[in-house]
Amino acid sequence: MQHTQSEKIMVVVLEDMVNQSIPRILAIRQKVRHGELLTLTEVDFFHMMVRRLSRCSHDFAHDSQCMTIFACIAHMLYKVINRAHENEQKALRFT
Numbered sequence: 001m002q003h004t005q006s007e008k009i010m011v012v013v014l015e016d017m018v019n020q021s022i023p024r025i026l027a028i029r030q031k032v033r034h035g036e037l038l039t040l041t042e043v044d045f046f047h048m049m050v051r052r053l054s055r056c057s058h059d060f061a062h063d064s065q066c067m068t069i070f071a072c073i074a075h076m077l078y079k080v081i082n083r084a085h086e087n088e089q090k091a092l093r094f095t
Contacts, residue, residue: 010060017073021049025076032083037091049077 003011028042038046053074060066 006059010063010066013056013060014066014069017069022073022076025049025073025080029076029080029083032080032087035087035090037087038084046077046081049073053077 024045028038028045032038053070057067057070060070
């Protein structure tokens, strides 16, 4: 079975998200759940992920399963960022 170049790229992108990005997001989520603040490296990672998800959503808009995966990852990012923002606000109140 022949796969298009786009399909091959999509598989690589999804594998990277499953093996690298999602575990990192989950680790950061655990950290912010404990009230910790994000480091600049983590903030940069989230910026990169938002850009990457935006690009992937554009490039693979024809694939509904990919769009669902990207939307779930984006929602997870939103929840972690929102919690990190709450932590920042609490930290600012106590300084």
